[in-house]
Amino acid sequence: MAKRSEADALMQRIAEEFEALPRQLQGVARYLEEHRSSIMVRRVGEIAEGCGVHASAVVRFAQRFGYSGFTEMQSVFRDAFTAQTSPSRSYQQRIRSVIKNRASTMPAVEIASRFIDASRAGLDELAEELDETRFQKAVDLLATAENIYVMGVRRSFAIATYIAYALQHTQKRVHLVSGLGGMFREQLRSMGKGDALIAISFPPFGKETLYAMRVAQQHKASVLAITESDLGPLARHSDVLLKVKEGSAFAFRGLTSTMCLCQALFVALAYRLELTVEETLPRGEYDD
Amino acid sequence: MAKRSEADALMQRIAEEFEALPRQLQGVARYLEEHRSSIMVRRVGEIAEGCGVHASAVVRFAQRFGYSGFTEMQSVFRDAFTAQTSPSRSYQQRIRSVIKNRASTMPAVEIASRFIDASRAGLDELAEELDETRFQKAVDLLATAENIYVMGVRRSFAIATYIAYALQHTQKRVHLVSGLGGMFREQLRSMGKGDALIAISFPPFGKETLYAMRVAQQHKASVLAITESDLGPLARHSDVLLKVKEGSAFAFRGLTSTMCLCQALFVALAYRLELTVEETLPRGEYDD
DNA sequence: CACGCGATGGAACGTATTTTCCATTTATTT
């Protein structure tokens, strides 16, 4: 039933041969995939410009895939579009496929889209409730720190991992407190005045993280807490506290808002430190 | 927000003047109304034919409504289309220019909220473009795997970390391929038939991850790739490929959409495996 | 019925766009 349009077939063929393509044509391929829905209204020149490529390269691309030229290839996408929108039978088809999918396909996707919705709601809230003063303070705190320790356990560990990774692109010394080998205590030992601890923790709060915050305070290090509310044990032990409320669906707490906040924090810090983009994320062979 | 596009205005004007139009131009008007959504891809000749009218009549029609010719009128519809399909692009453009233009002089919060905007746009796109069939396949693939290996390096490592953490709440055996001690090879060695590898990688693709995918194929393990597009080296080596396009604000590529997708994937899997929420996330003392 | 005005369609014109060709650069192989 899911009849593959010629455009689909073409895209697959492109995907298959992609690696064998020369550099520029790969660029064209990427552009086509990315802008698949608007190729039909674009002219060769526009597409070429979008790829940073000469128009003839686009034509060569089309010819490489068996068309007489760009025009002929474009018509494939045009056809796919008109077949998709104009025929009134598509209503019936769509409904039919929805009904058909309900049995097998729907649950997973239904769950997914509801979860995505919840995450979106979470980001909306984050955008609305971000405390400007605190965020600025958080950036300042990190900007002035010599060493930055990052800590989060279990659910928050992935976030800590990301922050540590991102911070490696600054000049700071960064320490991810992983607890590898059970050595939380040992990894935290060297914190001192002038250093900062980023502690990520949500209820029920991991005791390891709370321990780290106490150590930080004893060692006169600054503490940036990323958590859910001003209440709770983190407030007392932190210099700056950033709030994130995650939306949840299916009794599942999201992490997208937290991730987003942390990335925003890093971007702001990078520019505070006046890193150029190149310094920040050298897109070398080691990037992923 | 619901700003009337120029196309809307034009259509209304056409409706108003319809009665006063000569016979052929009425035919053109009807055609435009009927095929409004595909005018942008049609040529004058096609439209003329569709109306049973000469091409010049269509041009005259356009001129009657104040345009220099058909081309100019068509661009109105084209603009409406592109504005409708890629509104998220404007988000990206905005943050791009914000970051480009002296971000260091602007408050950190400004940067943050732009970044959050971009992330929201990314989630919108994710919700819209999630491939239902593939998502279902991905869930199935994981559901039937005995051992699940998770691999991502550098930027993607945090994601891999999260997935591995989440999967620990299922009955599966989960292996996070961390490369700790330089032992990628050794950690991958034990993959076999009936196992699955989740590989997360974005361009420029980490060679470690590509290596892992090759090993998986050789060992007859299933591969679920999470990446940016069907093109690129991951396509060939994967059984299922899930696409996530992160809003890339300059060199700052988001991770929120990827994170969200992975969480959605896990939730869907959990329900597929009929885990109760309690089993899935025992909110015990070790939770964080 | 004749006149005139607007509507219509054919064909020529001009332009915008695609395509081909070729010189130059870049990568690959021996």
Add this chain to the structure above:
DNA sequence: AAATAAATGGAAAATACGTTCCATCGCGTG
């Protein structure tokens, strides 16, 4: 390192397309 093949970009050539012009036609009116 030289030779060969492939890729690239500029520009000319070809083409397709939209537009304009004009002769013809039809319709309503005097």
